[in-house]
Amino acid sequence: xxxxxxxxxxxxDSRFIRGNNAQATVLASxxxxxxAVVKAIDPMAQLIEEGVRGxxxxxxxxxxxxxxxxxxxxxxxDPEAPAAGIRLLFRMHGIFxxxxxxxxxxxxxxxxxxxAPWEFKxxxxxxCWDEGRHVQIxxxxxxxxxxEVGMFPENTFLFECACSDDPAMRVAGVNRGLxxxxxxxxxxxxxxxQKTGDTxxxxxxxxxxxxxxxxVRFGSEWVKEFTKDNPDYLERTQNFRREVxxxxxxxxARSDRPDSAIQIxxxxxxxxxxxxDEINEISSLSSAGPKKETLRQAAAILKELxxxxxxxxxxxxTQ
Amino acid sequence: xxxxxxxxxxxxxxxxFAAYSAFDIPEDLRELHGRYxxxxxxxxxxxxxxxxxxxxxxxxxxxxxxxxxPVKTGLGKxxxxxxxxxxxxxxxxxxxxxGRRAVDxxxxxxxxxxxFIQSLAGPETPNLTVEKLAGLFDVFIPHLIEIYELHMRExxxxxxxxxxxxxxxxxxxKRRHVAWGQEVLDRLCETDGLRERRRTRADTxxxxxxxxxxxxxxxxxxRESLN
Numbered sequence: 001x002x003x004x005x006x007x008x009x010x011x012x013d014s015r016f017i018r019g020n021n022a023q024a025t026v027l028a029s030x031x032x033x034x035x036a037v038v039k040a041i042d043p044m045a046q047l048i049e050e051g052v053r054g055x056x057x058x059x060x061x062x063x064x065x066x067x068x069x070x071x072x073x074x075x076x077x078d079p080e081a082p083a084a085g086i087r088l089l090f091r092m093h094g095i096f097x098x099x100x101x102x103x104x105x106x107x108x109x110x111x112x113x114x115x116a117p118w119e120f121k122x123x124x125x126x127x128c129w130d131e132g133r134h135v136q137i138x139x140x141x142x143x144x145x146x147x148e149v150g151m152f153p154e155n156t157f158l159f160e161c162a163c164s165d166d167p168a169m170r171v172a173g174v175n176r177g178l179x180x181x182x183x184x185x186x187x188x189x190x191x192x193x194q195k196t197g198d199t200x201x202x203x204x205x206x207x208x209x210x211x212x213x214x215x216v217r218f219g220s221e222w223v224k225e226f227t228k229d230n231p232d233y234l235e236r237t238q239n240f241r242r243e244v245x246x247x248x249x250x251x252x253a254r255s256d257r258p259d260s261a262i263q264i265x266x267x268x269x270x271x272x273x274x275x276x277d278e279i280n281e282i283s284s285l286s287s288a289g290p291k292k293e294t295l296r297q298a299a300a301i302l303k304e305l306x307x308x309x310x311x312x313x314x315x316x317x318t319q
Numbered sequence: 320x321x322x323x324x325x326x327x328x329x330x331x332x333x334x335x336f337a338a339y340s341a342f343d344i345p346e347d348l349r350e351l352h353g354r355y356x357x358x359x360x361x362x363x364x365x366x367x368x369x370x371x372x373x374x375x376x377x378x379x380x381x382x383x384x385x386x387x388x389p390v391k392t393g394l395g396k397x398x399x400x401x402x403x404x405x406x407x408x409x410x411x412x413x414x415x416x417x418g419r420r421a422v423d424x425x426x427x428x429x430x431x432x433x434x435f436i437q438s439l440a441g442p443e444t445p446n447l448t449v450e451k452l453a454g455l456f457d458v459f460i461p462h463l464i465e466i467y468e469l470h471m472r473e474x475x476x477x478x479x480x481x482x483x484x485x486x487x488x489x490x491x492x493k494r495r496h497v498a499w500g501q502e503v504l505d506r507l508c509e510t511d512g513l514r515e516r517r518r519t520r521a522d523t524x525x526x527x528x529x530x531x532x533x534x535x536x537x538x539x540x541x542r543e544s545l546n
Binding site: 121 | 372375376377378379380381382383384385386387388391392393394395396398399401402403406409423440441442443445
């Protein structure tokens with residue numbers, strides 16, 4: 001068995017549909033400029049449409065056009081908002097596949113780094129069990145909310161971004177980047193469950209969040225251990241984590257802005273071994289992306305362009 | 320003469336306590352006898368550690384290339400319990416005079432066994448779940464259970480009791496792993512073709528394992544089959 005695999009090699013059963021990771025890369029590099037956002041997203045309309053065809057996300061594309069990728073990701077989850085149910089399922093499905101990739105990332109660390117210290121392997125083995133349970137938990141929550149596995153495309157960019165061939169960068173990417181993002185998302189999901197009175201979801205996600213803090217702590221400790229006495233290596237590892245965090249901000253969806261879709265879970269991150277400088281850095285990385293108003297204006301233009309295209313297609317069909 | 324609470328130096332200065340308990344505690348009738356001395360047990364525990372560590376690592380490598388989600392999640396727990404087993408063996412090594420640094424020093428019984436482990440880890444692509452699982456759950460883990468139980472029976476029951484304690488716990492979990500893995504395989508192998516693949520893979524690996532002498536390298540290679 002070879003060491004290190006590409007994200008395209010992640011094996012899935014026939015229920016799954018793979019999304020295109022290019023969307024995530026584009027989202028991560030959006031500037032705070034309406035025209036630039038439109039120019040970046042609109043050419044991907046066909047790609048996005050192909051990716052959602054036959055999935056539960058197709059009606060969202062029909063309604064918003066390619067802008068749905070910024071609308072769905074960047075608006076906070078609100079049970080009273082239009083299409084709240086489908087957006088909740090979209091996020092829950094995203095978490096489910098994220099857990100799957102976290103399981104695969106932790107598990108590959110056992111095979112990819114055979115010479116790593118035994119305590120590292122123990123931590124990764126424990127994480128395998130935890131992530132396996134998380135996959136089960138989120139599959140059950142998905143069903144609890146009326147969804148099913150494979151209803152949305154799976155984007156494997158979490159594995160692609162986080163799974164470096166270097167052990168310190170692997171834990172920086174998977175345990176601090178990916179699992180840190182999980183802390184932010186899960187704190188938000190707990191707030192949502194409290195708002196809707198869904199005690200099943202609240203309790204389950206709260207347990208998962210506790211596990212994730214432990215996994216981030218593994219990452220915080222192993223980055224220190226792997227890079228000790230080597231400040232240059234530490235700096236390269238931190239740069240790698242910054243790049244991962246930039247990707248995981250989803251163009252500003254995760255930030256410390258009051259109206260962001262996903263708030264940064266500061267208390268949970270502190271408990272997991274992040275320091276305030278690092279948390280502030282994640283905040284500033286997200287603030288470099290487009291502001292909410294920019295995205296809203298861009299989404300409106302993208303919808304107009306989408307509606308115009310649809311109208312033209314309908315005319316061609318009737319002629 | 321007052322009752323003595325503590326013995327003195329002369330024969331008439333004994334305490335009055337009965338040699339055996341007045342509470343009728345059953346006597347431990349086990350004899351001080353075992354097939355393995357400290358050095359032999361240490362070597363075997365090193366072999367066990369090697370097997371568990373590699374098994375954990377290969378399952379970690381496989382999870383991403385197995386398409387069936389319940390198999391991925393199920394292996395997550397097997398990985399953790401296998402890591403705990405390897406850890407327990409590692410902690411036992413310094414207690415067997417292997418030095419404090421012995422905790423993570425498993426070793427194969429011989430080169431043939433190391434080659435067998437690489438054969439076991441060989442299947443890689445997503446269409447080989449049957450081969451991956453058959454190697455572990457039809458062949459290797461049942462073999463480990465057999466050898467661990469053999470060690471528990473043959474080692475000195477009093478002197479080597481800490482190893483026995485470790486093995487008892489590990490065997491209990493291994494039996495659960497085998498039950499789960501074989502149930503998964505039964506369900507996956509729903510056609511004659513798949514069942515044949517399972518049998519072929521198991522037969523090939525059994526032969527290789529037998530030739531190596533098994534995890535401890537001491538298995539009688541004249542045996543016709545394992546398990």
